[in-house]
Amino acid sequence: PYQHIRLDIEAGVATLTLSRPDCLNSFNVDMHGEVAEALEQLSQDEAVRVLVLTGSGRGFCAGQDLSDRAVAPSDTPCDLGESIERYYAPLVCRLRSMPKPVIAAVNGVAAGAGANIALACDIVIAARSASFIQAFSKIGLMPDAGGSYFLPRLLGNARAMGLALLADKLPAEQAAAWGLIWRCVDDADFAAEVASTARQLAAGPTLAYARIKQAMHAAERNTLEQQLELERTFQQELGYSADYGEGVAAFMAKRTAQFVGK
Ligand code: T3D
Numbered sequence: 001p002y003q004h005i006r007l008d009i010e011a012g013v014a015t016l017t018l019s020r021p022d023c024l025n026s027f028n029v030d031m032h033g034e035v036a037e038a039l040e041q042l043s044q045d046e047a048v049r050v051l052v053l054t055g056s057g058r059g060f061c062a063g064q065d066l067s068d069r070a071v072a073p074s075d076t077p078c079d080l081g082e083s084i085e086r087y088y089a090p091l092v093c094r095l096r097s098m099p100k101p102v103i104a105a106v107n108g109v110a111a112g113a114g115a116n117i118a119l120a121c122d123i124v125i126a127a128r129s130a131s132f133i134q135a136f137s138k139i140g141l142m143p144d145a146g147g148s149y150f151l152p153r154l155l156g157n158a159r160a161m162g163l164a165l166l167a168d169k170l171p172a173e174q175a176a177a178w179g180l181i182w183r184c185v186d187d188a189d190f191a192a193e194v195a196s197t198a199r200q201l202a203a204g205p206t207l208a209y210a211r212i213k214q215a216m217h218a219a220e221r222n223t224l225e226q227q228l229e230l231e232r233t234f235q236q237e238l239g240y241s242a243d244y245g246e247g248v249a250a251f252m253a254k255r256t257a258q259f260v261g262k
Contacts, residue, residue, distance in 0.1 A: 004031035006056070007038050012049040012202035013195075014042050021057025024109060026065035032087040039094040049261050050201040051098060052194060053121060054105035060130060063112020066139070080141075088113055088145045095120040096217060099210035101201045105194040106172065106181070111135040116145035119154065122213060124181035125197060126172035127190040132180065133170065134163045153220065154180050205243035206261030 006017040016038055018025035027035075042048050055061050069078050095102050095117070104121035111133040118124050118132070126132075134143050134151070143151065143164050151160035155178055163170060176184035185193045201209070211234040219227055238244055243259045250257035 002034045002038070004028070005034045005038060009045075009048060011199075012047065013052060013198045014045075014048045014050070015052045015054065015198075016042070017054050017056050018061050019056045020065075021055075021059070023065055023067070024059030024062035024111070025055040025057070025114070026062040026068075027087070027113065028065040028068040029087070031065075032091065035091065036087075036094065039091075039098065043094070043098050043100075046261070049100055049204070049206045050198050051100065051102045052105050052198050053095075053102060053117075054194070055107050057108070059108040059114075060104075060106045060110040061114030061117060062109065063114040063135065063145075084144055091117065092120045092146045096213075099213075100206050101204075101209050101213070103194065103198060103201070105190070106130045106132075107190065109133065109169075113145035113147075116143060116147040116150060119150040119180070120146050123197065124175075124183075125190070125194055126175065126181055126184050127187045128172055128184055129187050130172040130184075131169045132163075132172070132175050133167060135167055137165060138167045203259060204261075205238075205241070205247065205259045207241050208238055208243060211238060 004018070004020055006015075006019050008015045008017075016035070018031065018035075020026065020028070020031060042051055064083070101123065102121040104118035104124045106118050106124060106126035108127065108130050110118045110130065112135040115132045115134060134147060136143050136147075142148065147164070151163060155163070159178060162168070170178075170180070172181070172184040175181045183193070215227070215230055215234060218230055222230065242262050243257075246259060247257045
C-alpha cells in the first residue's frame, strides 16, 4: 500500500526503508504521512521487537525535499514552522518514544533533517562511505528535527557549533570517533552488522529496552536524585517481568535466555 517507503517485517525485526532514491530519500508530505502511519502501527505491534530505519539507493535521507516547496525569492516565504510542527517534530518524537529499540542503518549520506532523524534513533550504524551533513545553514536555515538538541549533547558545543555553522560533511568514521554514532562499519560488512544487531535486539528483553530508553531520555533533564527514584520505579516493574525471571533462571542454568519481550 505504500508508495514512498517499504516496510518488511520478519522474525521480530521491522525494516522501514525510505524509498525515494532519485532524490536521496528526501521527505515530501506523502512520505511523511506514510512514515507516520508505519511508525504508529509498529509502535503497537507486539510482534515487532526492533525497528531498522534505512534508505534505498546510495543515500540514507537528504532531509526535506527542497523541490516539494520551491519558493521564488520574491514569493512570500512558506510557513516552515507548520512543516516542523506537523511533520518533523512528531517524527522525532515517534522515534524517541517507540517502546522498542530503533536502529538507524545509515547506508549513505544523511543530510539536513535526514541526519538528525538518524540521531533521534537509539543506535546508529553507518556504512564507511556514509556521511552526516548539517546542511541547513547552506540554505539559510538552522538545524531542526532535534539537531540543536542532539548535537551539543552528543558532541559538546565546539563540534556541534562547527558542524551547524560550517555545514561540513562529517564522514561516518569521524562521526564514530567523535561519539556521534554507535559504529562505522565497512560497506561490505554493513548489511550483516545491521542484521546481527537487529537479531540480537529482537531476541532481547523488549520491556527492559523500553525502560532503558525512557530512563536515558529522562536523564537529559533529571537530577541524580530524580534519576535514582526513576530507576527504583522502573526496576521494580522489571522485577516482576517474565524476562527477568527467565534471565535469572537461564543464568543459573548456564543456558541462553529465551526472552519473550514482556
Ligand atoms: O522545509 C521544511 O519543511 C523545514 C525543514 C527542513 C528540514 C531540512 O532537512 S532542510 C535541509 C534540506 N536538505 C538539504 O539541504 C540537502 C540537499 N542535498 C545536498 O546538499 C546534496 O544532495 C547531498 C550533499 C545530500 C548529496 O550530494 P551528492 O552530490 O551526493 O548528490 P546530488 O547530486 O546533490 O543529489 C542527487 C539527486 O538528489 C539530485 O537530483 P538530480 O540532479 O539527480 O535530479 C538532487 O537534486 C537530489 N536531491 C538531493 N537532496 C535533495 C534532492 N532533491 C530534493 N531535495 C533534497 N533535499
